[in-house]
Amino acid sequence: MTAWSTPVATGAVGGTVQVPGSKSETNRALVLAALADGPGTLSGALEARDTQLMRDALTALGAKIDDSDPLLWRITPIDEVTAGATIDCGLAGTVMRFVPPVAALAPGTVDFTGDTHAKERPMAGLLQALRDLGAGVDGDSLPFTLTGNPDLGATTRILEVDSSATSQYISGLLLVAPRLPQGLTVEHVGDTLPSLPHIGMTVAWLRDAGVVVDDAVPRRWRVQPGPIAAREARVEPDLTNAAVFLAAAAVTGGEVTVPGWPTETDQPGDLIRDILAKMGAEVDFTDAGLRVRGTGVLHGIDVDLHPASELTPVVAALAALASGESRLRNIGHIRGHETDRLAALATEFGRLGIGVEEESDALTITGVGSNPPGDGGTFATYADHRMAHAGAIVGLRLPQVSLDDVSCTSKTMPTFPQLWTDLIATAQS
Ligand SMILES: O=C(O)C1=C[C@@H](OP(=O)(O)O)[C@@H](O)[C@H](O)C1
Ligand SMILES: C=C(OP(=O)(O)O)C(=O)O
Numbered sequence: 001m002t003a004w005s006t007p008v009a010t011g012a013v014g015g016t017v018q019v020p021g022s023k024s025e026t027n028r029a030l031v032l033a034a035l036a037d038g039p040g041t042l043s044g045a046l047e048a049r050d051t052q053l054m055r056d057a058l059t060a061l062g063a064k065i066d067d068s069d070p071l072l073w074r075i076t077p078i079d080e081v082t083a084g085a086t087i088d089c090g091l092a093g094t095v096m097r098f099v100p101p102v103a104a105l106a107p108g109t110v111d112f113t114g115d116t117h118a119k120e121r122p123m124a125g126l127l128q129a130l131r132d133l134g135a136g137v138d139g140d141s142l143p144f145t146l147t148g149n150p151d152l153g154a155t156t157r158i159l160e161v162d163s164s165a166t167s168q169y170i171s172g173l174l175l176v177a178p179r180l181p182q183g184l185t186v187e188h189v190g191d192t193l194p195s196l197p198h199i200g201m202t203v204a205w206l207r208d209a210g211v212v213v214d215d216a217v218p219r220r221w222r223v224q225p226g227p228i229a230a231r232e233a234r235v236e237p238d239l240t241n242a243a244v245f246l247a248a249a250a251v252t253g254g255e256v257t258v259p260g261w262p263t264e265t266d267q268p269g270d271l272i273r274d275i276l277a278k279m280g281a282e283v284d285f286t287d288a289g290l291r292v293r294g295t296g297v298l299h300g301i302d303v304d305l306h307p308a309s310e311l312t313p314v315v316a317a318l319a320a321l322a323s324g325e326s327r328l329r330n331i332g333h334i335r336g337h338e339t340d341r342l343a344a345l346a347t348e349f350g351r352l353g354i355g356v357e358e359e360s361d362a363l364t365i366t367g368v369g370s371n372p373p374g375d376g377g378t379f380a381t382y383a384d385h386r387m388a389h390a391g392a393i394v395g396l397r398l399p400q401v402s403l404d405d406v407s408c409t410s411k412t413m414p415t416f417p418q419l420w421t422d423l424i425a426t427a428q429s
Contacts, residue, residue: 021237057085105148183226242261256423316349348391
């Protein structure tokens, strides 16, 4: 645990923040490279706990990953998936949902474990799907032992999956689908399907590796069997992680540029541009990247975050500092993220004196506007990197906010405390 006093911004911030690579893209690229038909490379990849866990997991299953050059990782694919390993998933959704389908190709058992809270994260729908494909699994949540089946999916026509708890079940299954003898047709059978753009990202990465995917029918994906082409793949900056720095511009009336922001992207974090503009900031592309300028006005917002729910903590923090009421809707499934984010945000904002009403799938937040409560206090992060981002944003205007633990930011952005300190220092100078 590393406690951290968040810096208050005494003026407008101004700076350029080079945001590290996308977690979601890096971990998809690693899985596809490990299953590819030859050696490949990855540039712009994210160095963080979630991607280290993925590298360790794929190495344990037989891939060779040379990450000695941070600018260009070299991946030699798995020849035959190795049985007998123990995979530590940490708290990484992409590891716990993307690696078991790979391990299910092993001729033997693979053990899966994770952090204390990982045991609470939804796994049952994926593990049932793997059983339906012919693997064995001895539980419905972490930790579990999986017994692989080299004939995985050989007799499956259509695999029905309830992915309402997390889109990552479907992404994990699609990533191995081309390696199954008949390919795979996956059909979502639940009521809701969150984070759909993240499934779109999976489909795009498969297609870029030469895999034929038919997604013409909503909630149904048909992946043809065939090789996954080895590639020289490139990862974009993480747009959801970028959101916290852009928020600092909007909150302080300052200006922040993020270089390398793609003009077309599969990352749902791109939605932050629209959200910030609706809340009153100026958002535009310049030759240097995406620029956000605070205007001194920050309105509340009514927003459906179902497709981009990982933005919730940052948007909630913006709402907390805005004027008027905000409503963040359709996000019940984020109770299964790194922590129950609806409960955690309501508790921690409430403790600081910010009005929050928690519903089963929504938050209503009464922004403090020009009257931030003055006492500050401890802000618990629940091992959740994005709770740390939310605490840092409210700490820009509420004095003496202290995160109980900032080390959780290493999950996807170990450089966050330094990048944040440097950016907020520009307001003091
Ligand atoms: O596939 C991915 O890379 C992700 C999918 C989403 O998960 P959920 O569908 O559980 O929201 C997102 O929130 C998570 O941060 C990353
Ligand atoms: C939900 C998130 O992560 P994970 O990939 O662990 O699900 C997140 O990063 O906001």
